[in-house]
Amino acid sequence: MDGSPFIDVLVEFYYWDPETGNAVKFDERYTDVNGHAESSITAKYDWGCKWVDFAVYLPDYDKWGTTHRLRVEYRTRLTLAVPDRVIVGKEFTVRGKLEYEEFQNKWYPLSGRVVNIYIYPVGGVERKVGSATTGADGTYTFSHVVDESGTYIVKVVFPGTGATAILSLISMKALDVAKTFVKASAVLGGVSGAVGVSKYIYNKTRNPALSFAAGMAGFIGGSVAGALASSIILALARAKAVRR
Known part of the structure; x- marks a missing residue:
């Protein structure tokens, strides 16, 4: 050779x-x-x-x-669901399902398997926060708390095949949520007041100018009313935060 x-x-x-x-x-x-x-x-x-x-x-x-x-190995697929928004310091749940394809387009639950959960800020270092084991129906759940406001990546990985599911969520402080509610309530109250008063005056007088003026007054009144009502909720939220 x-x-x-x-x-x-x-x-x-x-x-x-x-x-x-x-x-x-x-x-x-x-x-x-x-x-x-x-x-x-x-x-x-x-x-x-x-x-x-x-x-x-x-x-x-x-x-x-x-x-x-x-x-x-069988092909696997992994689903993932998280809330769109969560409150800083308040527990939320990560949930999903692990399945395998035993025959073409025939998917079945994959039970008793460990999936790893990663939660970390967008642009930050990937960090594993825990793991969960799938039940008889292939589902898993995992509870977690974030300590800072911002946008987070949530990733779940099944090490057996590398199947991965990724979503993002927004974390907000409780008072920030309340402030957003106040602003939205003021705007909605103003719009509602303007439309209601303007329509009423126009139906009574058929005078567009008078109807417009009345609508502006209604907008101001509605805004004040909406802001006042939601501010009470904000004050209660602040008081609750202080007690904590």
Whole structure:
């Protein structure tokens, strides 16, 4: 042997059925000018969670190549649900479901598996905050609290196959939520007051100018009323925060 490549040599490709143990030929190719031959095969659904052996055979030389053993896993998918907004210091729940595809487009719950949960600020360092185990129906839940306001990334990973689900959420302080409510209440109250008064005056007088003036007065009155009512809620929120 001078080390030259075997050119135009027939190579047969085999796998061993994990159920029967029988060798199954799935392809044959001839070697190229470099002595290489390669093939591919799509993993079968009934190979899921099993070891499958592969090898090549050279019929012209009655020689088998080295056997390679591969672990075949099912395809998995992972869902994730979190609130759009959460309150700083208040517990919220991360939930979802882990499934595997046993047959094409046939998905089933994958129970008793651990998924890892990562929660960290956008642009920050990825940080694992805990893990959860899927139940009989494939679902998982995990409770967490964030300490700062901002936008966060929530990522769940199933290490078995690397299946990943990612969402984002916004964390706000309780008083910020109350302030936003006050502003919204003032605007909505003003609009409601303006429309109501303007429509009433126009129906009575059919005078557009008078109706417009009355509408502006209604807007101011409605804004004050809306802001006053929601400010009471804000004051209560502040008092509650102080007591804490």
